[in-house]
Amino acid sequence: PALPYKEGDPCRVGIMGGTFDPIHYGHLVAAEQAAEDLELDVVIFMAAGSPAFKQDRRVSSSEDRFAMTLLATADNPRFVASRLEIERPGITYTADTLAQIAVAYPSSVELFFITGADAVVDIVHWHDAARIASLATLVGATRPGYDLERARQAINESPIDFQVIYLEVPALAISSSYLRRRCAAGQSLRYLTPDTVCGYIRKHHLYGWEQVTGETMP
Numbered sequence: 001p002a003l004p005y006k007e008g009d010p011c012r013v014g015i016m017g018g019t020f021d022p023i024h025y026g027h028l029v030a031a032e033q034a035a036e037d038l039e040l041d042v043v044i045f046m047a048a049g050s051p052a053f054k055q056d057r058r059v060s061s062s063e064d065r066f067a068m069t070l071l072a073t074a075d076n077p078r079f080v081a082s083r084l085e086i087e088r089p090g091i092t093y094t095a096d097t098l099a100q101i102a103v104a105y106p107s108s109v110e111l112f113f114i115t116g117a118d119a120v121v122d123i124v125h126w127h128d129a130a131r132i133a134s135l136a137t138l139v140g141a142t143r144p145g146y147d148l149e150r151a152r153q154a155i156n157e158s159p160i161d162f163q164v165i166y167l168e169v170p171a172l173a174i175s176s177s178y179l180r181r182r183c184a185a186g187q188s189l190r191y192l193t194p195d196t197v198c199g200y201i202r203k204h205h206l207y208g209w210e211q212v213t214g215e216t217m218p
C-alpha cells in the first residue's frame with residue numbers, strides 16, 4: 001500500500017500477520033498498542049493466503065477473511081489491510097512477505113512484525129526464520145493464556161539473532177477459534193469483534209451459525 005511518508009523520510013511500518021478467521025478485538029488492540037508504543041506510522045494487516053500450519057483445518061476463503069480485515073481496520077487512519085499474501089500463490093511464508101515489502105519501499109522504511117506471545121514461540125522454527133530476523137524487528141505482545149517468558153526463552157535459545165521488543169497490551173482472552181465456536185453454538189459475537197464484522201459473518205453465513213439455530217445471528 002501507499003505509505004503516509006515523504007520519499008527519504010524515515011517511516012516505521014508495523015505488519016500484523018494473521019489468518020484473521022475472523023479478525024477480532026485481540027488483533028486490533030495489539031496492533032493499536034504497538035502503533036502507539038513504537039510510534040509506528042502505519043500498521044499493515046496482512047491476511048494470510050494459505051497459512052503453512054493451518055493446512056489441516058478448513059479456513060474461510062481468502063476473500064472473506066480479507067473483507068473482514070478491511071471492515072475492521074477501515075476507520076483507523078493508521079491501519080491498512082493488504083492483499084499481498086492472499087494474491088501470492090502457494091503456501092504463505094512470512095519471510096517472502098517481508099522481503100517483498102522491503103524491496104517495495106526505500107531503505108528509510110523500518111519494519112516491525114507484530115505477533116502475540118504464542119506466535120513468537122513458533123517463529124523461531126518458521127521457514128526462513130533467519131531471513132525474517134534480518135528483515136524486521138519482532139514485536140511480541142502479551143496474550144492471556146500464553147507465557148511471555150516462554151517466548152523470551154525461545155528467542156534466547158535460538159541460534160538466530162532476533163531483535164525483539166516485548167509489549168504489554170490490554171488483555172483480551174479471545175481467539176478466532178473461540179469466536180468460531182461461539183458462532184457455531186449460536187452465541188453472539190458482539191463486543192468481541194466490530195459490528196461490521198458481525199454483520200459480514202451473518203450476511204455470508206460464515207462459521208455455521210444458522211446451521212445450529214436456523215436463525216440469524218443477534
Ligand code: ATP
Pocket residue numbers: 017018019020021025026027030114115116117118119141142143144169172173174175176177178
Ligand atoms: P486461531 O484461534 O484461529 O488460531 P487467533 O485468534 O490465534 O486465531 P491468528 O490469526 O492465529 O488469530 O493470530 C494472528 C496474530 O494475532 C498472532 O500473532 C496471535 O498471537 C495474535 N493474537 C491473536 N489473538 C490475540 C489476543 N487476544 N491478544 C494478543 N494477540 C493476539
Ligand code: MG
Pocket residue numbers: none
Ligand atoms: Mg492463532
